[in-house]
Amino acid sequence: MSATTRIRTPARPVQAASRTLKTRILKAHILKAEWTKLRTLPSTWRTAALTLVLGIGFSVAVALSQMSQWHTMTAQQHQVFDPASASMSGVMIAAVVLGTLAVRTVTAEYSTGMIRSTFSAMPARPLVLAAKAATTAAFAFPVTLLGNLAGFELGQRIFASRHVAVTIGHPGVLRALFFGALAVSLVAVIGVGIGGLIRHTAGAATTLALIIIGGLTVGQFLPAGWRQYLPGIATQAAVTVHRSAGLLRPGTALVVLAVYAVIALGAAALRVARRDA
């Protein structure tokens, strides 16, 4: 009997260790599968190109319009002019376009029925949603960063005409570039969550667009104290260098977006795990 005892005693930690190893392998497989899905869809790369073209174009247009109105602006407005955020308006375009890409990673599978292949291959549904969120967020980050960087560089050339340009080494500029990209990554996570909750591409994409852009219109009617917590306004706040009225601090804005992301993804995971596929 002592032989049995000797074998049994160490068996438990070994089993537990093999379970954690199994879970780790499972997560790695799911993550790899979702990344393969994302990168093998040609529309993913077209969406990235569209984000850059529209985003940089919008950044330049806003920068030009600001300069053309420069002489009508008050001295105080000149004082608080933020050359970083004024050249990165494209971050809003990135939020909408890449957020929609994230929505579609879920809704395209529900509308075609491919979600059944996905959930038969990977029955751990919350992990599948988490992997979709992680991969689209990871994809959105460099695309947005590139767009922000291009917008910033082009914007500063435009601002140089009024001698209000800053360099990339200026305090807060690098933070604005990176926080902008992080904000869009968090919007992508929100997009996956909305996709899992609504499941239809049109409905989910419209909801996401309203959440991001709707804040700029409907938000006008909200008290300023509330308005700054809207996801779209928080995304704008992420690319600021100076503290401006009606916007959260960049770090706080990211925390707010992260809270939305956790809520949306968590609710979607619960819903998707419970309902029939």
Next chain:
Amino acid sequence: MIEAQHLTKRYGTTVAVDEASFAVRPGRVTGFLGPNGAGKSTTMRMILGLDTPSSGSVLVNGKPYRDLTDPLRSVGALLDAKAIVGGRSAASHLAWLADSNGIARRRVTEVLGMVGLSDVAGKRIGTFSLGMNQRLGIAAALLGDPETLMFDEPINGLDPDGIVWIRNLMKSLAAQGRTVFLSSHLMSEMAQTADHLLVIARGRIIADASTDEFVNRNSTASVRVRALQPADLAAALTRRGALVERCPDGAMIVTGLDSAAIGAVASADDITLLELAVHGASLEEAFFELTRDETDYHAGQLTGTSQGA
């Protein structure tokens, strides 16, 4: 091996699958036969852990599907060949499936070759015909070299070559000792492919038997006879207890005596036979016989040369 115990699925007051208990065993092709809407697809979705049973349970290789590690290595399934995002290439679609279960990428090339899609591996799935989609779906099912295979209406949209190919594939997979579970509403196809039948109607399993046994038990074989002296033969056969039905073309359909007995009667009475053909009992007849009271429609409406898709 698939084992269901009192498997039930209700949607509101509708019972889609009603207390189904059955076992699908390895080494043979098991046909899952029933009219559209009988509960075949719902049962298959519950087997794959996609739909949660209202009550009862179903195990695959002894475990609930969701508890399988790398499920594609245990169970390969084709539910709906068109349920696929069209933007990827065939190879990319199989690549993510392989990644999801830690299957080597070279297996993708192998299965594409097995289903004859090597030449279009890099083409967008959106450009595929339904038949090519079916082949891709079968490649996906074979990807993990699984012990259990499940196909929902796999011959839909296939050309005659494809149908023969799939029939042989199913048989060879079963001959390798795998569990092959195949649903269809096409009874003639089942008669040629399945060794064993599970018949479902209105969510209930109404037969679980070998295909031969099912046909023999549920239908009557008949013999078509033509003779030079039809009246004499009809009288002689009727005397021996056979049921004779005269056809407009002069032939007779005889039930209750087999062809050997009919030949013996004719020879004893010096009657010249012109034709003697066993009209084998068909799966269609057996199926209609069995489901007459079970289907949602009257048997009279269902009976015909084809049930339709």
